[in-house]
Amino acid sequence: MFITVFKEHEVEKMFTLKSGRLPSADVKNIIFFVRPRLELMDIIAENVFSEDKLHSSRDFHILFVPRRSMLCEQRLKEQGVLGSFINIDEYILDLIPYDGDLLSMEYESAFRECYLENDQTSLYHTAKGLMTLQALYGTIPQIYGKGECARHVANMMLRMKREFAGSQNQILPVFDTLLLLDRNVDLLTPLATQLTYEGLIDEIYGINNGYVKLPPEKFAQKKQGEASKDLPTEAKKLQLNSAEELYAEIRDKNFNAVGAALSKKAKIISAAFEERHNAKTVGEIKQFVSQLPHMQAARSSLANHTSIAELIKDITTSEAFFDNLTVEQEFMTGVDTDKVNTYIEDSIAQKDPLIKILRLVCMQSVCNNGLKQKVFDYYKREILQTYGYEHMLTLNNLEKAGLLKPQTSSRNNYPTIRKTLKLWMEDANEQNPNDISYVYSGYAPLSIRLTQVLARPGWRSIEEVLKMLPGPHFEERQQLPSGLHKKRQQGENRTTLVFFLGGVSYAEIAALRFLSQMEDSGMEYIIATTKLINGTTWIKSLMDRPESQTP
Amino acid sequence: MMKSKADEEDYWNSSKFKAFTFDDEDDEFSRLKESKQAVNSIRRLVEEDDDEDDVEKVSWSGEPVGSKTSLFKTNPDDLSVRLYAPELRKPKSEYKDYVSDWSPEETIQRMQQGKAFSLEKFRSLQDKLLLLDFAVSAHDGNVITAVLIYLKRTLGKEVLFRELESRQTALRHLIQYLTETRDQRLLLELLRSLCRTGPCTTGREHLSITDENKRRDFLKSCLSLPFSPEDSAHVQDHFTLLERQIIIEATDRQAERGGKVEIFQKFPRRASILNMPLVTTLYYCCFYHYTEPEGTYSSSLNIRQTFKISEKQYFVTALAARAKLKAWSDVDALFTSRNWLGFTRKKSPLSFQRVVDILQKNSAPTQVLQDYVALVDDAELRISLAQKHKCHDIVINTYRDLKDRQLLLGYRGKVERGSAEERKIDELLNNPRRRWK
Numbered sequence: 001m002f003i004t005v006f007k008e009h010e011v012e013k014m015f016t017l018k019s020g021r022l023p024s025a026d027v028k029n030i031i032f033f034v035r036p037r038l039e040l041m042d043i044i045a046e047n048v049f050s051e052d053k054l055h056s057s058r059d060f061h062i063l064f065v066p067r068r069s070m071l072c073e074q075r076l077k078e079q080g081v082l083g084s085f086i087n088i089d090e091y092i093l094d095l096i097p098y099d100g101d102l103l104s105m106e107y108e109s110a111f112r113e114c115y116l117e118n119d120q121t122s123l124y125h126t127a128k129g130l131m132t133l134q135a136l137y138g139t140i141p142q143i144y145g146k147g148e149c150a151r152h153v154a155n156m157m158l159r160m161k162r163e164f165a166g167s168q169n170q171i172l173p174v175f176d177t178l179l180l181l182d183r184n185v186d187l188l189t190p191l192a193t194q195l196t197y198e199g200l201i202d203e204i205y206g207i208n209n210g211y212v213k214l215p216p217e218k219f220a221q222k223k224q225g226e227a228s229k230d231l232p233t234e235a236k237k238l239q240l241n242s243a244e245e246l247y248a249e250i251r252d253k254n255f256n257a258v259g260a261a262l263s264k265k266a267k268i269i270s271a272a273f274e275e276r277h278n279a280k281t282v283g284e285i286k287q288f289v290s291q292l293p294h295m296q297a298a299r300s301s302l303a304n305h306t307s308i309a310e311l312i313k314d315i316t317t318s319e320a321f322f323d324n325l326t327v328e329q330e331f332m333t334g335v336d337t338d339k340v341n342t343y344i345e346d347s348i349a350q351k352d353p354l355i356k357i358l359r360l361v362c363m364q365s366v367c368n369n370g371l372k373q374k375v376f377d378y379y380k381r382e383i384l385q386t387y388g389y390e391h392m393l394t395l396n397n398l399e400k401a402g403l404l405k406p407q408t409s410s411r412n413n414y415p416t417i418r419k420t421l422k423l424w425m426e427d428a429n430e431q432n433p434n435d436i437s438y439v440y441s442g443y444a445p446l447s448i449r450l451t452q453v454l455a456r457p458g459w460r461s462i463e464e465v466l467k468m469l470p471g472p473h474f475e476e477r478q479q480l481p482s483g484l485h486k487k488r489q490q491g492e493n494r495t496t497l498v499f500f501l502g503g504v505s506y507a508e509i510a511a512l513r514f515l516s517q518m519e520d521s522g523m524e525y526i527i528a529t530t531k532l533i534n535g536t537t538w539i540k541s542l543m544d545r546p547e548s549q550t551p
Numbered sequence: 552m553m554k555s556k557a558d559e560e561d562y563w564n565s566s567k568f569k570a571f572t573f574d575d576e577d578d579e580f581s582r583l584k585e586s587k588q589a590v591n592s593i594r595r596l597v598e599e600d601d602d603e604d605d606v607e608k609v610s611w612s613g614e615p616v617g618s619k620t621s622l623f624k625t626n627p628d629d630l631s632v633r634l635y636a637p638e639l640r641k642p643k644s645e646y647k648d649y650v651s652d653w654s655p656e657e658t659i660q661r662m663q664q665g666k667a668f669s670l671e672k673f674r675s676l677q678d679k680l681l682l683l684d685f686a687v688s689a690h691d692g693n694v695i696t697a698v699l700i701y702l703k704r705t706l707g708k709e710v711l712f713r714e715l716e717s718r719q720t721a722l723r724h725l726i727q728y729l730t731e732t733r734d735q736r737l738l739l740e741l742l743r744s745l746c747r748t749g750p751c752t753t754g755r756e757h758l759s760i761t762d763e764n765k766r767r768d769f770l771k772s773c774l775s776l777p778f779s780p781e782d783s784a785h786v787q788d789h790f791t792l793l794e795r796q797i798i799i800e801a802t803d804r805q806a807e808r809g810g811k812v813e814i815f816q817k818f819p820r821r822a823s824i825l826n827m828p829l830v831t832t833l834y835y836c837c838f839y840h841y842t843e844p845e846g847t848y849s850s851s852l853n854i855r856q857t858f859k860i861s862e863k864q865y866f867v868t869a870l871a872a873r874a875k876l877k878a879w880s881d882v883d884a885l886f887t888s889r890n891w892l893g894f895t896r897k898k899s900p901l902s903f904q905r906v907v908d909i910l911q912k913n914s915a916p917t918q919v920l921q922d923y924v925a926l927v928d929d930a931e932l933r934i935s936l937a938q939k940h941k942c943h944d945i946v947i948n949t950y951r952d953l954k955d956r957q958l959l960l961g962y963r964g965k966v967e968r969g970s971a972e973e974r975k976i977d978e979l980l981n982n983p984r985r986r987w988k
Contacts, residue, residue: 038731070697071731078732118720119692346905349867351830377781385860388828389789392782 019043021050031061036069045079061087094129103528110530111502115401127156138173147182147471149501176494183502185469186446191363191535194507198251202534218307246301252510254430337368348382359535362403370407393544413468420465421449436511448511455523493524503533655681662694670701687720695724712744767793799849837872863900874913903927943972956987
């Protein structure tokens, strides 16, 4: 979309920021369009310096997205290039649409800033983003929330609305409800290994900006009779979104149901190609040929996802994966959360990746509402001795965030929450799910359960449980101009925007999509968040000096 | 994307259109009209904008909209609608040289809104502290940092450090700033002054110090801080470890260069031991300094005692290190323990299965593996391990003890033809006095 806009404004070329020399182009102005990250400033400085020698009087400008940063400008000053910029400004881009039902701010440090550093800048941006959304899609009449940050965002929204008193937004509201949820209301879900197709791709390979980079060997094009000696060395980059028909079908399925879906698709595509034998008349042949591009795209899509599924299967069928998952499920069902876990002990002794260890010990702590002092001290010591004392920072951060802490005197409410909200469903059906617990093969994400209950029968029925979860819960109403109240047709769905403050995982998104397409739900969900996360990226954001950690 | 057809025609056919550059001075507004229409533009709401009637307002879908029902109001402070394009023209009050008489609170507000501001006029300490406190209460990290940069430049160090003691949020921001800009000198001074006068924030900052000697010294000075007892112990250990590593590194590097110490020639060191974790250091000492008496700094036993390493941890590490060196007798010695009657039994804090695993990873020969597979209690596990590692004798003996003729016969095909094992099986099978299941 931007490219059209840029072209209209006579933008000659667009390049990705790289260190060294700027690529050549016959232009007078160079605009750097960047996020306010210090490392990028060094690269820009390099680019600027490399210019002076070759071209005369080129003009430089910077646009920070979404905000300027004092630190970054200071860095440019130290590098001696600040004066080279004619314009320094910001481009406010709050919510980015990732798909038809998904918006993200891609604000990586939101959770850390809010829960570790007491810095509410991200909440301010969230409120701003929501005001923009309302300007486009109408005032949202009902706001529900759970958590401290949710309360802050709602307050900011109401205040911002008051500041515009006197004007009414005449847009017919698209959203009936906004639900603001703090990430720390449900610390457990992101720690668990996701088991949906898209979730696993993210866990294993990492999805960034809707793209995934995969090992190229499986995707090499083997021509007939040719030896595959020239294997590509660069990673295979694939775009993943709902525009790809097959992907839209399988992305939210439990991985164990993907194989069957792929076989079924393979049969359909084969049958379609076989139709060529039935095309006898010129008209029929013409019709077949016209559909060829679509069929070829479908076949190529099938080939890609079959390869990806094979890659994932290698991992999910491994002993390490199985052992890890077993321990996760033990914790989730409350088994032995008060003792040192032997699998974790052994994994530390074998110096398994630190993040894996951290995810497991945090999960144990969350499911036990804090570890017994002896267990806590033991894990801490083992980790520091094996991975280094510098990780004390990280462990302190995790403690502060509530993820890995010693037990206080309060009792463990997790079993009660688990029973009341039916978080563990013993016979989760992976192939034909009837409940959101299929996304973790038995565990229903707490955050999504809360969302589900809000729609029906409502949060009053779980008052007690809500009190056990951190932060206030509340409801606010916003006045709509008269005449804009929606008259609901029979069978028409209500739309809820669920905003996760601090991050959301693909498995949770899958669960919400599942709720949307359930027969009798009467509700459609749009998902927004500060960042798309998984357990690994989430914990990493809480580590200090991630570049020096073992991955 | 969202242009209407008519707009497109205008865009292409108009001769008034020129490339938009940031350089243009005043009056660019009218020249930009066409490009704005083409982009289905959204007006930037500027404070003294008189031209709003000239620009055709369009709604999100591309339909022109009358001013009454416009999406966008004319409220100049409506920043939520400053959405899609950077400012095209700034009002006078936003140019840098336009300075007005704003209070500290107003200045902070202007900074938050991205408007021009000046901190220079705040000279008194009281004003500067007001600036800082307003910045902190605005919850805007960017603004806090900007104010701190100004204070760092215009306040004496002692004054600044003293004032920050009671302002934890601002203190954190300053530490982060100094870390990011790698201002080691000032950071050290700040941390030292904090340590002298009271608690730092959990002693995390010492890792910002890159030179190991300075870091060690800093850690030492942190020892007297009120940490929790466990954290205190960790900081102490960290200090002691680093101190130790500096000594070992210096000695070993010399020994390696000297060329006379055999083990360094056979197994050259791949990296310095500085800043390595404790367990890694222990491994290193078990590898290079295993035979040293307990009194030396680099003795593995000394490390174990100083840091109170558990028996299990020491065992695993020593086992891995000696196995790597293929020092099988050392491995054996780890397990041997004499009981009071003088008999020796093999004792292990690890399961023997784990032991076999570690040995096998270090390419232990079958005879060695065999000894330890034999010590696995569980018969089924023992057999599967024995089969995996081709410890034939164990399999044969186990089947013999189980009196299972079938299995023994079946295993005959798995051993080498004409080997001693084959002969042994035959002997067992052909022995008429043997009773089988």
